[in-house]
Amino acid sequence: MPELPQSLTAIVEKAGALALARWRTDFRRWEKTPGSPVCEVDLEIDAFLHQRLSALLPEAGWLSEETADNRDRLARRYLWVVDPIDGTRDYIRGREGWCVSVALVEAGRLVHGVLSAPARGELWRAEAGRGATLNGVAIRAGGRTDLAGARVPTDALPKADRDLLPVEKPNSIALRMAMVAANRADLVATLRWGNEWDIAAAALIATEAGAAVTDALGRPLAFNNAEARLFGIITSAPGIHDAAVARLSDRARAAIERG
Numbered sequence: 648m649p650e651l652p653q654s655l656t657a658i659v660e661k662a663g664a665l666a667l668a669r670w671r672t673d674f675r676r677w678e679k680t681p682g683s684p685v686c687e688v689d690l691e692i693d694a695f696l697h698q699r700l701s702a703l704l705p706e707a708g709w710l711s712e713e714t715a716d717n718r719d720r721l722a723r724r725y726l727w728v729v730d731p732i733d734g735t736r737d738y739i740r741g742r743e744g745w746c747v748s749v750a751l752v753e754a755g756r757l758v759h760g761v762l763s764a765p766a767r768g769e770l771w772r773a774e775a776g777r778g779a780t781l782n783g784v785a786i787r788a789g790g791r792t793d794l795a796g797a798r799v800p801t802d803a804l805p806k807a808d809r810d811l812l813p814v815e816k817p818n819s820i821a822l823r824m825a826m827v828a829a830n831r832a833d834l835v836a837t838l839r840w841g842n843e844w845d846i847a848a849a850a851l852i853a854t855e856a857g858a859a860v861t862d863a864l865g866r867p868l869a870f871n872n873a874e875a876r877l878f879g880i881i882t883s884a885p886g887i888h889d890a891a892v893a894r895l896s897d898r899a900r901a902a903i904e905r906g
Contacts, residue, residue: 651703652774655749656761658699660770662692662747663763666732670766671741684735689713692731692747700727700749707751710875712844718873726752726871728847733762734819743767744817750847752870760848762821771825771852779855781829788858789830792886794894797833800826808894824849824882828856834883834891838863838902843875850882859888863899878903 669688676686693713701709704727708720711729720726727749732738734745746764750757762771773779779786791797799808800816800823814832817823824846826832847870850860862868863879865888879899883891 651751652759652772654703655700655751655759656770656772658696658703659747659749659761659763661699662696662731662749663765663770665695666692666738666745666747667765670738676739684739685713686732686735686739688738689732689735693729696727696729696731696747696749700729704751708871710844710871712842716875720871721873723871724754728752728844728870730821730844733821733845734817737818742818744819744822746771746819746822748819748821748844748848750851750870752847755869755871757847757851757854757870760851762825762848762852764819764822767817767822769822769825771828771849773848773852773855775851775855777855779828779852781825786829786856788828788853788856789833789884790886791833791884794834794887794890797884797887797891798831799834799836800832820845820880821849824853824858824860824880827858827882827884828853830884833887834881836863836881836883836891836895837879838895838899840876840878841880843870843872843877846877846880850880853882857885859883859885861888861892863902864896865889865892 707725708723730748737744743766751759760773795810
């Protein structure tokens, strides 16, 4: 479908505009589980995307943070992987660090990714083999080769990592990964179980921008897994990825052992 990238982008941009219209207004909010906020706008955007994306590619399965998982997706060649509002905590608090995240997976491989972050005036796009853009301009990850001094989006650094440089941290993990793609940061790492919908679109954007993207143990990512989970993420400038994995591997294994 040669028109799919343009149609997908238009749908995600519209979803972003709908979310922006409700941002900083009065809407219902609650916790799905302790520490996991959700709001009625999450559900509204999820329903909009489900309708529009299913019409765009009817044969695709569906995996979203705000929809009950249907394992039928495992037998589908194509899969939409959606986070209707990634960074809900920032969205609820009226902060700018949120986005609408949509990826298309084909046979376990990321082929399209779009992030709409309208509060930041940002539209991120990637297509497998065709590079990544921010607001239509090609982006490229940085060329850092020394881990010391690497820019990391974080609120605070552990004592062992004080040789790194903290920079702005949006609540959205997808936006933090995109910062590496655009050479606004050098390293993003998580050492916990996460969900495919949190990172799918951003993983393609970062990869197509030349960043290195693996799980927390340095292993390649695959999507449309049965549990739809991955252990951690390391997204970095390619020249520091091996050093980042080496630094974090013991911590990652300890986190896995703790469950």
